[in-house]
Amino acid sequence: MATGVVGDLVSYVRLFAIGLAGAIIAQVFNALSVGLSGNIPVVSWIVMAIILLIGHGLNIFISALGAFVHPVRLTFVEFYKNAGFDGGGRKFVPFKRIDK
Known part of the structure; x- marks a missing residue:
């Protein structure tokens, strides 16, 4: 529990x-x-x-990408691990070619 x-x-x-790094990058571009x-x-x-x-523009793009990637990572890696989420569904079976 404590390590989690x-x-x-x-x-x-x-x-x-x-x-904070995004704010510093913005200040650097201003200077x-x-x-x-x-x-x-x-x-x-x-x-x-x-x-x-x-x-x-680059800074906003990187920030927008980070605003999507990091919460998704926190949700799937951190939250589901601590919430005891087991998943479910069915086994993935890829499409295959059927020769006649």
Whole structure:
């Protein structure tokens, strides 16, 4: 029981760390866009916008993927193990070709 609780706690701390990493990545892209934009009036805004769109787009994609994958993992690996879920259903029998 104690190891299961500790394992669940560590899993949720891992989710917190992933969220924190996303925030840090966002701050890095903000700093990168300001640092690499230069001093030319119009070009600096275009370069900044491109870096921000690509960087935050990647960060949102990774966060959306993590928002799906990690709760599914917690549900199937952690919850079902602790809830005593046995499964059920029938044995998987793949399709096969019948020669005539």
